[in-house]
Amino acid sequence: MTTGRPDRPAPPTDHPRVMVVGVGLIGASIGSALTARGWPVHLRDAKSSHARVAETLGSGSLTPPPVEHVDLVVVAVPPRALSVVVREALETYPNATVTDVGSVKAEVLATVWGHRDLHRYVGSHPMAGTQHSGPTGARGDLFADRTWVITPHRRSDPDAVRAVTALALACGARTVTMDVDDHDAAVARVSHLPHLMSVLTAGHLTTVGEQDLALAGPGLRDVTRIAGSDPGLWEQILTANATAVLAELQQVRDDLAALIGAIEQGAATPPDGHRDAAALRTRLARGVAGTRRIPGKHGAPSVAYRQVVIEIPDAPGALARLFADVDRAGVNVEDVTIDHDQNRQVGYLALSVEPGAAAGLSDLMTAQGWDVQP
């Protein structure tokens, strides 16, 4: 499927001819990445204005190719429409491998399972995009060095798996192969369940009075941040992955019951007056253990960085001066967080650095006149 065909009207190419269906952030970014690599890319979208913008941005061409010339179809429509569009693509493009980039894989596979050309379908899931809903523009390098999960099934044509793998690699991603159900369970655990826990926490705030909310600190904002994401998109994701998500939620329901029991036990005063908070302590320690299992950035194992916390006035230029001074210290900042004081016009900047660099940075910043927390 990767060689030019003598009967093709367009100039011959060594690359597969790709049809991207649905040019939101993901679809348009794939188009841009492939176009930059010299792949012939065609675009389709239910919204023609959408497609025109993507063409203008260099994601591909709106001119429809002869259907039999399409080698690879990338379905990048909203979750709810995936199954229908994948089936339609198998019907429309008789020689194409068809993949989709949805974040849930089993449901789509189930709905195309009976299709006579099932072997041409291989699902995939590029782990890209950020939690920021603001900047939604396409970028050709959105997938560079990102993980792109490929989810073959037992009827997959090996050539189709190779075609989807080539797509991911051409976009600059690193591929991981997972079973469809394993993938869906994994995202249920590390993405969909945490999202719902954030939603539950945030939703509970609708019952809380304003006077109480005035006592809120940065921890509450952390826990509830992702609950602000688009409910329409999440409704589709969660519905599509309901089985895996429900399995996790039921475990958390049991954990919550155990936690309630542990707090009741810890608060009860037995006849000897000695409270037993061991069960609660175990639950809290389990939380600490869980945070330590999350991989650090760059896929490296979690490293215990040291934090250097500096008071910073909430005014233009203060951050610039601060980072210029950090720069002069020659220290690589691994991470940075800013806590704004609820009432004072200042913030606290916490710079995470290698443990060996913390003391020196602290001394140098103090010498520059910054108020470094001891």
Added chain:
Amino acid sequence: MTTGRPDRPAPPTDHPRVMVVGVGLIGASIGSALTARGWPVHLRDAKSSHARVAETLGSGSLTPPPVEHVDLVVVAVPPRALSVVVREALETYPNATVTDVGSVKAEVLATVWGHRDLHRYVGSHPMAGTQHSGPTGARGDLFADRTWVITPHRRSDPDAVRAVTALALACGARTVTMDVDDHDAAVARVSHLPHLMSVLTAGHLTTVGEQDLALAGPGLRDVTRIAGSDPGLWEQILTANATAVLAELQQVRDDLAALIGAIEQGAATPPDGHRDAAALRTRLARGVAGTRRIPGKHGAPSVAYRQVVIEIPDAPGALARLFADVDRAGVNVEDVTIDHDQNRQVGYLALSVEPGAAAGLSDLMTAQGWDVQP
């Protein structure tokens, strides 16, 4: 209680003589704040080395005053010890107002309720400290413009309430008066419950395989961050506030059951093939509504800032150059977050700015050669 006494050996002072019992971060910071204002401060701690460090840092004197000369006792010991030390303070210092700075108020009050000098006890809770466990040093300005909740009870002597209010004001805080039970319910809602939701989410990760965790993104880190806090401290807080916390947890248990029902309903395929995800959509929208109820920084109502997202190489100096360029744009950065790409050696810096400033900042940064997300 605020005037010098003719029989006092020390030079007369217009300020009350304060005994701080327990000189961790909070106690030592109170001592430093009051010392800076000219208040006579004495320090005690079960760990004498602890007390010596605080004295060296200028938090007060280790010389014990005659007990009858103490006007105000501030009990700043760990939650578990509060009740015993508050009772002991009422016994030891016959003329003193006694307050504590614990984050749970009803339990301490209950244990001193029968005391003959109950009228001299007034609880309080300074909302200070950060989620960073690393830098634990005392700071005289820790409470500047922070909220300090005062929790009088129906037997409180009005002079005692005034004395505790004067303490908070002398530390630079703003006072809020709340009923003891209202306070405990408020912190259960905005602090203790969110903490437990983070613990549940993080604790669940102990059951998740490494391959699955490799798919984790920044959202998971946000939700689980506070679960990494000291389990020993939280065990004491939660046990002391068990009644209020359990009331919130039981509501969340019901919310979780409703959420499970909503996902089951949304995923079920009825005979007409039309799924009904309305209940799930309502639950997700409730989460969005909850996030919008959290007050913004500086106690101001939540403002919808715009984010400008810029790619930034993970190298020393890049942040400094970037902020220098932001500075040149003359734009006030309201908040900043960095997302590290799991695999690429780059990060994405999201600058939150006033909506009107976003486009100009974006253009200027692009002109400076930065890769700004469209």
